[in-house]
Amino acid sequence: MSEKASGMSAGRGSVSSSGVRGGRRVTRYRLRLERVVPGGKMLGHLPNGKVVLVEGGYPGEEVVVRVQRERRDYIEAVVEEVVRAHPRRQKAFCPHFGVCGGCAWQDIPYSVQLELKRAIVEDAFVQVGGFTGLAIPHVLPSPVTEGFRNKMEFSIGDVRGEPVLGLHPRGSWERVLPLEVCRIIPVEMEEVRSAFAEFLRRHRIPGYNPHYHRGLARTLLLRITKEKALMVVLVLTRRDESVIQLMKQELYPGLRHVVSWYTAVNPKRNESLSQGVTFFHLWGERYIEERVLGLRFRIGPRSFFQTNLYQVDRLFDRVLEIAQPEPTDTVLDLYCGTGTFTLLFAPHVRRVAGVEIVQEAVERARENAQLNNLPNAVFYAGDVKRVLPRLIREGWRPTLVVTDPARSGMTRSVLQVLCQVRPSRIVYVSCNPVTQARDCAYLVHEGGYTIQTIQPIDMFPHTPHVENIVLLRASSSSLVA
Ligand SMILES: C[S@@+](CC[C@H](N)C(=O)[O-])C[C@H]1O[C@@H](n2cnc3c(N)ncnc32)[C@H](O)[C@@H]1O
Known part of the structure; x- marks a missing residue:
């Protein structure tokens, strides 16, 4: 060269x-x-x-x-x-920093990361939303900045015929960086990760090679609760009974924190577990159970759940505090996932409906409503852009809307319906301040809403990601100049 x-x-x-x-x-x-x-x-x-x-x-x-x-x-x-260099650059705490694609900001103190995240929200609301005079407050810090993740998908690859388990290096979705340790997961999860790495090596179980679309072991999905109950899903390219038997003999008896065991088959070329993957329950519980603000949530292998073990209570607490639900409120929770916000609001309001496109998530949400004895929470499966107009036709008149869409934000037709129905408050939670700012600008200009509160919160330490809560009110009081 x-x-x-x-x-x-x-x-x-x-x-x-x-x-x-x-x-x-x-x-x-x-x-x-x-x-x-x-x-x-x-x-x-x-x-x-x-x-x-x-x-x-x-x-x-x-x-x-x-x-x-x-x-x-x-x-x-x-x-x-x-x-x-920035005067506050520091040594990263992870030995894989710089190579691993996981945590890009570990070499700057957490306080500086939070200020950068605040600046990101400000930039989105000024540059994309066109808002001026908004005071973006400090980002609520995560109480813990190591060992905080409750879910991790480790990739399994092939390096010169040896299976390796780890994460993708920065800028590469094809290679797998074998990990010595991952410091953002709890130690109990780390124990399971390294046991699987050793297991795959010992039995030379072929790791997946994306170039040739060959190999057997693809992904190790791990989930954990605050009580340290773990779920394991070993994703293979096909169902393989011999690997399952080896797991049963060698891993099942020793990994005492694992209460739920699955295998899954992903025959596709891409790694995503959200579609085209079949899950098979093997042993133990079908779900792990998390508690947030006194509510119980059953989490399955596919369930969406906020990923920071120690910040989720605070996120929910802040959303409630900002929304100020009233016993007379009728609430719609759009893009509700497994119904976390729906259930959070149910004890405080007259009735609440969650809308979610993934049928399985809706089934989990209904189970969770039953588990928590909340009969005033109901769920509808389908695309928000079709279900929302239907609910309005059927007589739902929301006074409060909670919305937490995927990164792409809300579609124009959903925003239009919200502007017509005009609930008195809209609480907009998002992990993408750019689309959130765009949608807020629409609600302000077309719906006559004003932004009353903005509160960024950090769910993802050491990364540029930031969660943001916005309260829009159909009234004249506003933070906007
Ligand atoms: C960021 S998650 C929010 C989940 C939930 N609020 C929570 O905190 O657990 C976004 C959710 O929107 C769902 N979703 C995406 N597009 C949708 C659509 N067009 N209609 C309904 N739900 C959709 C996804 O399946 C996902 O569960």
């Missing part, structure tokens, strides 16, 4: 070098990273004003970046060298 650098210069935003590497032209710039933007990239400018979106680095740093893609309006680049 030959590399020829030329034209080195030290000025802000100047071309540092350009050359040829492995037959491809490489361009580098030296520039100052100005601010963080949604998604966690840093923004800088070239002297000609062109925007550079940079992966890696922190605001205020002077860096040399390598151009990855040149678009018409901006350049995408990665940090290659930090010339002047």
